[in-house]
Amino acid sequence: MTFLALALLQAVPALGAIGPQAMPATGCAAFLWQTAPTPPQLIAMAGATPATLRVTLDDRPMILARTAARGDARFGLPAGTDYAGNDITATLELTITEASDLSDGARVPAGTLTVARKGSDTVVLPVAGLIGCRAARR
Numbered sequence: 001m002t003f004l005a006l007a008l009l010q011a012v013p014a015l016g017a018i019g020p021q022a023m024p025a026t027g028c029a030a031f032l033w034q035t036a037p038t039p040p041q042l043i044a045m046a047g048a049t050p051a052t053l054r055v056t057l058d059d060r061p062m063i064l065a066r067t068a069a070r071g072d073a074r075f076g077l078p079a080g081t082d083y084a085g086n087d088i089t090a091t092l093e094l095t096i097t098e099a100s101d102l103s104d105g106a107r108v109p110a111g112t113l114t115v116a117r118k119g120s121d122t123v124v125l126p127v128a129g130l131i132g133c134r135a136a137r138r
Contacts, residue, residue: 015115015125016056017041024049028075028133030094030108035126044113044127046092048076053083053090057115064090074098075106075131087118096131104133 021031021042027049033040045054051066064083071079074096083090094111108129116122 014058015043015113015123016059018043018045018054018056018061021045021054023132023134026134028077028105028131030075030077030129030131032092032108032111032113032127032129035128043125044092046077046081046094051081053081053092055090055113055115057088057117062086062088064088075133077131088115089118090115092127102130104135106131 015034019042021029023029024047027047029048030046031042032044032046034043043055046052047054053064053066055062055064062085064085066081067084068082069078069080073079077094077096079094079096081092083092091114092111094108096106096108098106108127108131111127111129112124113127114122114124
């Protein structure tokens with residue numbers, strides 16, 4: 001019975017913290033924290049240029065490439081984005097709101113990150129965060 005429980009735990013993709021991330025050289029990126037359970041952790045970074053998603057899955061950092069986008073793009077980031085790579089697929093759905101107290105960025109008050117591994121279960125996490133943009137040199 002213990003072996004079955006361990007096998008089931010391994011089948012679910014385990015998202016982990018991605019650690020500190022640098023601003024992109026150009027364009028914008030969304031820095032996303034899980035909103036539950038607590039404490040919050042930085043679990044994903046979605047870049048506008050290049051269009052990638054950084055995550056840590058089963059203790060392995062990886063970068064997934066964008067395969068599709070839906071909805072209006074703000075700050076170079078669509079409302080819905082699909083990513084894939086290494087037998088992993090991910091979907092990111094974001095609500096983006098601009099705020100007068102932020103320059104070169106916006107808030108992500110709500111979103112979901114869905115990650116699936118081929119032949120495995122799917123995990124869906126609520127996320128929130130901030131978008132930061134590299135300011136154009138003046």
